[in-house]
Amino acid sequence: MINLSASVLGVAAMASTLFACSSQQQESPMKAKVEEYAHVELKSDLVSGLNDKEKELVKIFFQVGEITDNLFWKQTFGDKSKLDTITDPYAKEFAMIHYGAWDRLDNNKPFLSGYGEKLDVCNYYPHDITAEEFEAFDDANKDSWYTVIRRNDDGSLKSVWYHEAYAEEIGRICALLEKAVTLAEDPGLKNYLEKRIEAFKTDDYLASDLAWMDMKDSKVDFVTGPIESYDDMFRETKTSYESFVLLKDEARSKDLAKFVSMLPALQKELPCAPEYKTFVPGTSSDLNVYDAVYYAGDCNAGSKTIAINLPNDERVHALKGTRRLQLRNSMKAKFDKILMPIGELIVTPEQQKYLNFDAFFWNVTFHEVAHGLGVKQTINTNESVDAVMGTEKTSWEEAKADILGLFMLKWVKLQTLLPKMPLLLILQVFCVRYVLVLHRHTERLI
Ligand SMILES: [Zn+2]
Numbered sequence: 001m002i003n004l005s006a007s008v009l010g011v012a013a014m015a016s017t018l019f020a021c022s023s024q025q026q027e028s029p030m031k032a033k034v035e036e037y038a039h040v041e042l043k044s045d046l047v048s049g050l051n052d053k054e055k056e057l058v059k060i061f062f063q064v065g066e067i068t069d070n071l072f073w074k075q076t077f078g079d080k081s082k083l084d085t086i087t088d089p090y091a092k093e094f095a096m097i098h099y100g101a102w103d104r105l106d107n108n109k110p111f112l113s114g115y116g117e118k119l120d121v122c123n124y125y126p127h128d129i130t131a132e133e134f135e136a137f138d139d140a141n142k143d144s145w146y147t148v149i150r151r152n153d154d155g156s157l158k159s160v161w162y163h164e165a166y167a168e169e170i171g172r173i174c175a176l177l178e179k180a181v182t183l184a185e186d187p188g189l190k191n192y193l194e195k196r197i198e199a200f201k202t203d204d205y206l207a208s209d210l211a212w213m214d215m216k217d218s219k220v221d222f223v224t225g226p227i228e229s230y231d232d233m234f235r236e237t238k239t240s241y242e243s244f245v246l247l248k249d250e251a252r253s254k255d256l257a258k259f260v261s262m263l264p265a266l267q268k269e270l271p272c273a274p275e276y277k278t279f280v281p282g283t284s285s286d287l288n289v290y291d292a293v294y295y296a297g298d299c300n301a302g303s304k305t306i307a308i309n310l311p312n313d314e315r316v317h318a319l320k321g322t323r324r325l326q327l328r329n330s331m332k333a334k335f336d337k338i339l340m341p342i343g344e345l346i347v348t349p350e351q352q353k354y355l356n357f358d359a360f361f362w363n364v365t366f367h368e369v370a371h372g373l374g375v376k377q378t379i380n381t382n383e384s385v386d387a388v389m390g391t392e393k394t395s396w397e398e399a400k401a402d403i404l405g406l407f408m409l410k411w412v413k414l415q416t417l418l419p420k421m422p423l424l425l426i427l428q429v430f431c432v433r434y435v436l437v438l439h440r441h442t443e444r445l446i
Helices: 009-018 031-037 045-049 052-076 080-085 087-100 129-134 169-185 189-204 206-213 250-260 263-268 314-320 328-346 349-354 359-373 387-415 422-440
Strands: 147-151 157-161 220-228 240-248 286-295 308-312 321-327
Touching: 009 129, 031 087, 045 240, 045 286, 052 080, 052 169, 052 220, 052 286, 080 087, 169 189, 189 206, 189 220, 206 314, 220 308, 240 321, 250 286, 263 387, 286 328, 286 359, 308 359, 321 328, 321 359, 321 387, 359 387
Parallel strands: 286 321
Antiparallel strands: 147 157, 220 240, 240 286, 308 321
């Protein structure tokens, strides 16, 4: 059976244990920090639409997810069992929420003594490496998304592929995914899983990313692998393992389908000179609504992701675009537990009627659409904009997505394709979202 109300909860499950603690433990300075987190039960009515094989698949994906969760600990913290020595249960729970000793929602401020500042290099690189040493290291794979940098016995640097560095875990992941392949009935899902196994084994993810783009009809989706590079603050290239298990909301996805065909037209409408908008987004990009039933690894650290725009590989963007997945049950929880309380504080009472979940939904949805558009190559040298932006790329990309998202909403409304939704509602919610972002210093929270 799929237990969607226990294994997926993470924060909520931990917190209920804490409330049973003695009064002595409740005096912990970490108690207030843990209680900043709202408890939400991740549920999905969509489970009832799954057949027995799909439910079996979900269970296997949970198991793969657990392995990627442990890999993420290894990549960004090290030996997770070190935390077993923490006697303050609140401090321990906070460390579990943040996957380490540093508060991810407070600029990685250390909250456990003895661990120091979070290293920019995490465990992707030798802890004592310098920027100069890395620059001087002559190796074609040193900036690969899928290599770690280690030292040879003589102290010199070497690149090691993830599938070699984490061979034991990758072996277990692939064995589980082989089982999943035999259960998968949807041809798109089957093809993706087969190619993903190869990707885990070789660290060449392109074919499986393309197969994931072609996976249009599966009710169960499984995003898994080394994907985002948020934790590599040294080079912003090394990717962290994570897994999402998602169930497709087919009815709501149909409502969104009409926007996909509009992407090339939207790109042409961008308010900039023509030479900056020659990139043509792939028309097989899709925009769908899901319920999230499991988070593991990177996407579960600190805050929960509520919208996904993947793959990150620009070669896939050019060939097929990206897929945008809106995680509706998580979005609704964030709206109820975070956005509304802030809105009630900062929005004048007569305007609070403009705070509604649908406005939030559209705001976040178009933020994601905006990630897929814009300038991808420099106009003078045809280089990747991401590569040229270097460590500045993430901040500017998020700022672009926010502003461009609002611009596009206005344009879409002019085309009268959006359901009756006063723009004021969306702008109001955008403002509340921004207060939240500024307070938390992180886009990922929302
Ligand atoms: Zn974003």
